Amino acid sequence: MKIKHTISDNTITISLDGELDASSSVMLDEELSNPSIMMFSKILVDCKNLNYISSAGLGVFISHLQRFEDAQIKLIFFNMQEKVRNVFEILGLDLLMTIVGSYEEAVTIAND
Amino acid sequence: MPKNKTFMRLSFLTGAVSWVLLLANVLLLARQAHDGETNIGEPYFNNLLSIVFILSVFIYHRAKSQIQKGSDFTTPLWGLFIKGGMGAYVCLLLIVGYPNINFYWVNSPYLLDIIYQVLFGFLVYFLGKAFYTWRQFILYQKTKDLQSQWKWFEILIYLSLLVPLLNLEYMNYIFLILDLGLLLAFSLYMSVHLHWVAFLSLDRKWASIFLLTAILVSAVLFANFLFNYSDSPELIVDYTDNPFILLALAFVVIYTLTSLLVAIFSLPTSKVFEQKNADLMSFQQLSQTIQQGKSEEEVYSMLFDSAIKASGADTAWLEVGTETRLDSDTHNENASDPKERELIKKIVHLVHEQTDAGQDGILVQDNLQLIPDFKELNVPYNSLLVMPLTSTKRKYGHLYLLREVENGFDQDAVNVVQSFTNQTVLTIENLHLIQESLQNERYKEELKIASLVQDRLIPKTFPTDTWFEISTYSKAAKEVGGDFYDFLQLSESRIAIIIGDVSGKGISAAFHMAQMKGIFHGLMQQDLLPDEFMVQANSALSRCLERTSFITSALYIIDYKMQGVSFARAGHCHTLYYNSMMEDTFYFQTEGLGLGIIRDQSYAKRIHRLHYDYNPNDVMVIYTDGIVEARDDAQNEYGEERLKYMLSQTYHLEAEDIKSAIINDVNDFTKDILHDDQTLLVIKFKQPQPNV
Numbered sequence: 001m002k003i004k005h006t007i008s009d010n011t012i013t014i015s016l017d018g019e020l021d022a023s024s025s026v027m028l029d030e031e032l033s034n035p036s037i038m039m040f041s042k043i044l045v046d047c048k049n050l051n052y053i054s055s056a057g058l059g060v061f062i063s064h065l066q067r068f069e070d071a072q073i074k075l076i077f078f079n080m081q082e083k084v085r086n087v088f089e090i091l092g093l094d095l096l097m098t099i100v101g102s103y104e105e106a107v108t109i110a111n112d
Numbered sequence: 113m114p115k116n117k118t119f120m121r122l123s124f125l126t127g128a129v130s131w132v133l134l135l136a137n138v139l140l141l142a143r144q145a146h147d148g149e150t151n152i153g154e155p156y157f158n159n160l161l162s163i164v165f166i167l168s169v170f171i172y173h174r175a176k177s178q179i180q181k182g183s184d185f186t187t188p189l190w191g192l193f194i195k196g197g198m199g200a201y202v203c204l205l206l207i208v209g210y211p212n213i214n215f216y217w218v219n220s221p222y223l224l225d226i227i228y229q230v231l232f233g234f235l236v237y238f239l240g241k242a243f244y245t246w247r248q249f250i251l252y253q254k255t256k257d258l259q260s261q262w263k264w265f266e267i268l269i270y271l272s273l274l275v276p277l278l279n280l281e282y283m284n285y286i287f288l289i290l291d292l293g294l295l296l297a298f299s300l301y302m303s304v305h306l307h308w309v310a311f312l313s314l315d316r317k318w319a320s321i322f323l324l325t326a327i328l329v330s331a332v333l334f335a336n337f338l339f340n341y342s343d344s345p346e347l348i349v350d351y352t353d354n355p356f357i358l359l360a361l362a363f364v365v366i367y368t369l370t371s372l373l374v375a376i377f378s379l380p381t382s383k384v385f386e387q388k389n390a391d392l393m394s395f396q397q398l399s400q401t402i403q404q405g406k407s408e409e410e411v412y413s414m415l416f417d418s419a420i421k422a423s424g425a426d427t428a429w430l431e432v433g434t435e436t437r438l439d440s441d442t443h444n445e446n447a448s449d450p451k452e453r454e455l456i457k458k459i460v461h462l463v464h465e466q467t468d469a470g471q472d473g474i475l476v477q478d479n480l481q482l483i484p485d486f487k488e489l490n491v492p493y494n495s496l497l498v499m500p501l502t503s504t505k506r507k508y509g510h511l512y513l514l515r516e517v518e519n520g521f522d523q524d525a526v527n528v529v530q531s532f533t534n535q536t537v538l539t540i541e542n543l544h545l546i547q548e549s550l551q552n553e554r555y556k557e558e559l560k561i562a563s564l565v566q567d568r569l570i571p572k573t574f575p576t577d578t579w580f581e582i583s584t585y586s587k588a589a590k591e592v593g594g595d596f597y598d599f600l601q602l603s604e605s606r607i608a609i610i611i612g613d614v615s616g617k618g619i620s621a622a623f624h625m626a627q628m629k630g631i632f633h634g635l636m637q638q639d640l641l642p643d644e645f646m647v648q649a650n651s652a653l654s655r656c657l658e659r660t661s662f663i664t665s666a667l668y669i670i671d672y673k674m675q676g677v678s679f680a681r682a683g684h685c686h687t688l689y690y691n692s693m694m695e696d697t698f699y700f701q702t703e704g705l706g707l708g709i710i711r712d713q714s715y716a717k718r719i720h721r722l723h724y725d726y727n728p729n730d731v732m733v734i735y736t737d738g739i740v741e742a743r744d745d746a747q748n749e750y751g752e753e754r755l756k757y758m759l760s761q762t763y764h765l766e767a768e769d770i771k772s773a774i775i776n777d778v779n780d781f782t783k784d785i786l787h788d789d790q791t792l793l794v795i796k797f798k799q800p801q802p803n804v
Binding site (some may be wrong): 017022051053055058059060062063065066085090091092093095096112 | 661686
């Protein structure tokens with residue numbers, strides 16, 4: 001699992017590369033728990049190379065969901081692979097989180 | 113060994129008989145010489161008998177001699193002196209007393225012959241004993257070469273026994289003299305094999321020197337008597353003609369002498385040897401402590417004692433962590449007081465800072481008195497050695513050693529102490545490892561119990577009824593898992609079935625699973641609808657589930673009278689269904705959020721209830737994600753499609769067989785490698801039949 005982030009203005013784009021399992025979700029949790037992340041108003045998550053997400057990985061996003069919502073930070077997922085999207089859908093997270101197709105769509109929604 | 117015993121007895125017998133015969137023959141010969149009468153005495157017979165006697169005595173000792181095993185050399189030396197060497201002193205008495213005895217009591221011309229024969233007997237016994245004791249010593253820690261050299265030496269010596277048989281004046285034959293000279297040189301060569309002296313401790317060395325001297329005196333006495341009397345005209349026989357006796361005597365004397373000299377000259381160095389030996393022993397002891405089940409405390413104290421002994425320190429202490437575990441108070445009267453220690457630690461700190469060597473180098477300080485602060489303390493120490501106890505992972509402490517002499521710790525001492533500390537650290541780490549593995553063993557036992565407890569939480573048998581068949585399968589990836597299912601009979605015709613999966617694996621998942629079971633049984637007493645149950649369960653779980661955990665679940669209430677099933681899906685896998693009327697296999701596409709994701713009242717909006725009227729022979733398959741997300745070697749997922757296909761092929765079977773078919777297919781797919789907990793329930797509805 002590789003986690004990269006690129007920053008532009010008030011947007012941070014986090015790219016996930018590999019499998020988000022129990023051990024790598026700890027890394028992600030550290031990333032999202034970093035206080036400096038609250039400085040951004042938009043968090044875009046690039047899931048293009050995310051091949052697998054475990055319940056622990058979902059748990060990390062779920063645990064930060066409320067915090068970002070309270071701080072009016074938009075959390076947007078894009079480029080999600082079909083099987084990963086299926087996991088989000090089964091759990092009902094697609095109705096709770098914003099999941100879009102491409103980076104451009106993500107930027108458009110983020111700027112609304 | 114019985115063969116050896118027989119040899120000994122036989123040789124003893126022939127020895128005794130031949131000696132008696134020899135004596136008789138000599139007396140007869142003497143009578144012949146004195147009285148001029150001819151009788152049966154035969155000079156040639158004498159030679160033969162003496163050879164038989166010598167051979168018997170030597171063979172007796174050969175059979176009796178042992179192989180030197182340990183380093184106890186004084187016992188055989190003592191045995192040689194008592195049993196062999198004493199003969200010389202007995203002879204001394206006889207010979208000193210001879211003129212008196214001869215004059216006052218017996219006055220027989222044969223007396224000297226008898227004494228000479230007795231002397232000869234003692235001498236041969238002594239030589240045999242000495243010869244084989246020396247063999248025992250020479251062959252201590254032998255090499256193959258040495259063994260064969262000795263064999264030849266022995267054979268050649270024995271060959272010289274044949275010379276008197278020829279009954280000639282061998283001194284006239286130059287080649288025989290040469291041969292004997294060569295044999296003498298061989299004896300000299302054999303006498304340089306003195307390994308054993310090096311293995312003697314100082315005390316033993318003194319004892320050996322004393323015994324060797326006594327043995328040497330015996331040998332010289334024997335030689336003296338032998339040569340003194342050989343020319344005496346009253347004597348009939350003269351054994352100095354026997355080259356074997358001469359050679360054996362020469363060998364025994366030479367070897368005794370060289371041993372004695374080597375023992376004396378190695379006295380000053382034996383202390384060093386003993387010290388090295390003691391170091392080696394300490395090292396061995398340290399390395400064997402684990403097998404002996406010693407505690408950490410004992411290992412440290414062993415290190416402490418060995419280090420003091422090896423370095424000759426006047427005072428010492430060992431710090432483990434911050435506390436002083438051991439100090440030399442009990443060993444030494446000039447123990448250092450705490451003030452002194454503080455100062456030394458300060459000095460160590462200072463030196464480390466100056467040299468920039470880091471806190472954990474070895475520190476050797478050769479002249480403490482040059483440090484003004486230390487001089488003020490007025491303690492006699494000059495040299496300091498600080499040895500850290502560290503491994504790659506941990507720092508254990510420091511060993512402080514002090515000596516009164518300057519430059520007291522040379523490189524050799526430092527190396528020895530260092531290897532002790534290294535071994536100690538290794539031993540301590542091994543001890544920790546053993547303790548850890550015991551602890552792990554205990555955890556494993558606990559887990560086994562947890563696994564058994566959890567197993568009991570999952571129902572093994574469902575109520576059997578005529579209107580449905582149910583078959584279940586459940587397997588945890590680890591000892592305990594987060595999957596669960598359960599049922600509750602709500603009324604005579606209604607049953608609630610729940611399935612769920614707690615996020616994560618292991619113990620925490622197992623606890624939440626047990627909690628969920630409790631919530632199910634608690635809430636369903638109120639006969640809630642599936643969606644109502646989920647809302648209330650979500651609210652109950654919100655209070656106790658940690659933030660990153662959630663639970664997916666699905667609850668089914670089957671009404672047998674109404675032939676309907678109503679259910680709610682909280683983020684759980686879609687329910688697979690086979691409709692026998694339409695002959696169609698499909699997934700129920702309902703929406704519903706997992707439990708514990710939203711933790712307020714708004715959850716109610718996220719859960720929905722679906723009602724479905726079933727037909728007889730319909731099949732419902734309920735499972736957890738461990739089934740559809742099962743993976744093969746290439747990380748492909750089993751998937752909903754394959755599961756659906758399996759049901760479309762097997763719906764006509766009994767519930768039990770449908771379950772087995774699916775599980776077999778999943779196991780074929782994964783090659784029996786389990787990544788996640790797997791649970792599968794197959795329910796097959798049947799024609800309603802009146803209850804009997």
